[in-house]
Amino acid sequence: MTLEGLYQQILTKRSFLCVGLDTDIRKIPSHLQDSPSGGLDFNRSIVDATHDLAIAYKPNLAFYEARGAAGWKDLAGTLEYIRNVNPDIFLIADAKRGDIGNTAGMYARTFFEELDFDAVTISPYMGRDSVEPFLEYKDKWVILLGLTSNPGAEDFQFLPLQDEGKKLYQEVIRKASTWAGPDQMMFVAGATRADLISEIRKIVPDHFLLVPGIGAQGGSLEEVVKAGSNDLVGLIVNSSRSILYADNSESFANKARANALELQQAMSMHLPD
Amino acid sequence: MTLEGLYQQILTKRSFLCVGLDTDIRKIPSHLQDSPSGGLDFNRSIVDATHDLAIAYKPNLAFYEARGAAGWKDLAGTLEYIRNVNPDIFLIADAKRGDIGNTAGMYARTFFEELDFDAVTISPYMGRDSVEPFLEYKDKWVILLGLTSNPGAEDFQFLPLQDEGKKLYQEVIRKASTWAGPDQMMFVAGATRADLISEIRKIVPDHFLLVPGIGAQGGSLEEVVKAGSNDLVGLIVNSSRSILYADNSESFANKARANALELQQAMSMHLPD
Structure with a gap:
């Protein structure tokens, strides 16, 4: 998908919501847990219920790998289902991979060719x-971990560098932004502190930011938009558990x-008419 | 496997060789490429030919994921085969994962419970x-990326920190070594420069180092041993392509x-009698 295509989808749906398909078989409603197709059925129902409200889906690969070959089949089946329902949705493999050249090339082939992310x-x-190796695919994207929202982010991402006391995550984002423009690269920017998102926006004024860690609270969404939006919105905000596991019946x-609707409506208020 | 068990295996086999099972279906001998069981058959043959010379196998997950559900079946089949041939071999999932707590827990379950790495x-x-979440498993190990051997290691791992100009990789290794002792954690230490391995050995005198990037050359092996060995050997040296793809017939x-024998014999000379 192109940057323009992504922006158009945001305007059309009046949303920059990403639904994180972190489908844990132990957490889905019990009537689905015992069915061999339960994981896939669950994802299909979530997609049916949200695809007009979300511009992106983001399966975290861990939840599929945990079920081995059966999980990989569910992942492929889920992507195929989403593409059939709505071919223009932006599909993110939340894989957090990183390996040497030839191995990275294998991962790129897996996610971009085998699986059509x-x-x-x-x-x-x-x-x-x-x-x-991921950037060699035209109209495909790398979303680099910049600043993550977990407690362990403090361990290394905030280390001050000799270069003017700049933090590691700031240098990671700055340097990586020279490898690819806003049409092929985005950055993960943890949403726990809006002031840090403002800082990241200064380093990369034009790149999209993928923001995890937002619940159904309009308040923190508003802060993230204030801190992180740019002329093309520039934000994809993810919600996983608060949508997937809101109800267990x-x-x-x-x-x-x-x-999802509550989030989409809150987002709509921040989009141009 | 315990630290003591690993050390005993090294002494018994007179080897600290790890064979990297980076099985690329496009590179295996042509008579196997067209068979549905070709990848698994290839791995079985490599294991049959090397299991008395190697103390560890290290499949890089990328090469299995690239073939989706079929690749995951081959991975599981390969592990099962190795366990049957030689239950004491140390099995490393070269996955380079890293995710927030609950997701890391899913990966830990996959590699340590589903797959018996x-x-x-x-x-x-x-x-x-x-x-x-990986450290919660007794007698299982985390091998943390410290210093990698690829050109991109220069981008961030060598950034000087404000703290006395220490490099990032040095601080990563120092801090992580406080999270787990030498009985549960190892570090990847790229072998392209022996002086850097000496430096890492000073930071973690007792942890094992997993050293990639060694070919069949006795010379660089000797340098690595000189720079990185400790009282319990403290090294696992990996070789992938020079063993897997040495011959295409x-x-x-x-x-x-x-x-593999050439490497094992060179290693044997560095082990106590």
Whole structure:
């Protein structure tokens, strides 16, 4: 998908919501847990309930790998289902991979050719040659971990560098933004502190930011938009558990839709008419 | 596997060789490429030819994921085969994962419960809570990326920190070594420069180092041993392509064994009698 295509979808749906398909078989409604197709059925129901409200889906690969070959089949089946329902949705493999050149090339082939994802999340530690094989695919995207929202982010991402006391995550984002423009690269920017999102926006004025860690609270969404939006919106905001596991009954999809709708309506207020 | 068990295996086999099972279906001998079981058959032949010379196998997950559900079946089949042939071999999932706590827990379950690996490689960028779920498994190991051997290592791993100009990789190794002792954690230490391995050995005198990037050359092996060994050897040296793809004919396993034997014999000279 192109940058223009993504922006158009945001305007059309009046949303920059990403639904994180972190489908844990132990957490889905019990009537689905015992069915061999339960994981896939759950995802289909979530997609049916949210695809007019979300511009992106983001399966975290861990939840599929945990079920081995069966999980990989569910992942492929989910992507196929989404593409049939709505071919223009932006599909993110939340994989956080990062490996040397030839191995990164294998991952790129998996996510972009075998599985038809639009984007993949990448960990920056191994540097440029771990990212480049993904950038060889036109109209596909790398979403690099910049600042993450977990407590462990403090361990290394905030280390002050000799270079003017700049933090590691700031240098990661600055340097990586020279490897690819806003038409092929985005950055993960943890949403726990809006002032840090403002800082990241200064380093990369034009790149999209993928913001995890937002619940159904309009308040923190408003802060993120204030801190992080740019002329093309520039934000994809993810919600996973608050949509997927909002209700554990057979009618779980209704509550999932209600929560997604609440987020979409809040987002709509921040979009140009 | 315990630290003591690993050391005993090294002494018994007079080897600290790890064979990297980076099985690329496009590179295996042509008579196997067209068979649905070709990938698994190839791995079985490599294991048959090397299991008395190697103390560890390290499949890089990328090469299996690239073939989707079929690749995952081959991975599981390969592990099962190795366990049957030689239950004491150390099995490393070269996955380079790193994700927030609950997701890291899913990966830990996959590699340690579903797949019976002994160890998994982890990327440090997301910090302590991305590592801890793996450490909850007794007698299982985390192998953290410290210094990698690829060109992109220069981009971030060598950034000088404000703290006395210490490099990022040095601080990563120092801090992570406080999370787990030498009985549960190892570090990846790229072998392209022996002086850097000496430096890492000073930071973690007792942890094992997993050293990639060694070919069949006795010379660089000698330098690595000089720079990195400790009282319990403290090294696992990996070789992938120089064993797997040494010969492309139907008798590929003979040449694979010959190259593994050459490495094992060179290693033997550095082990106590």
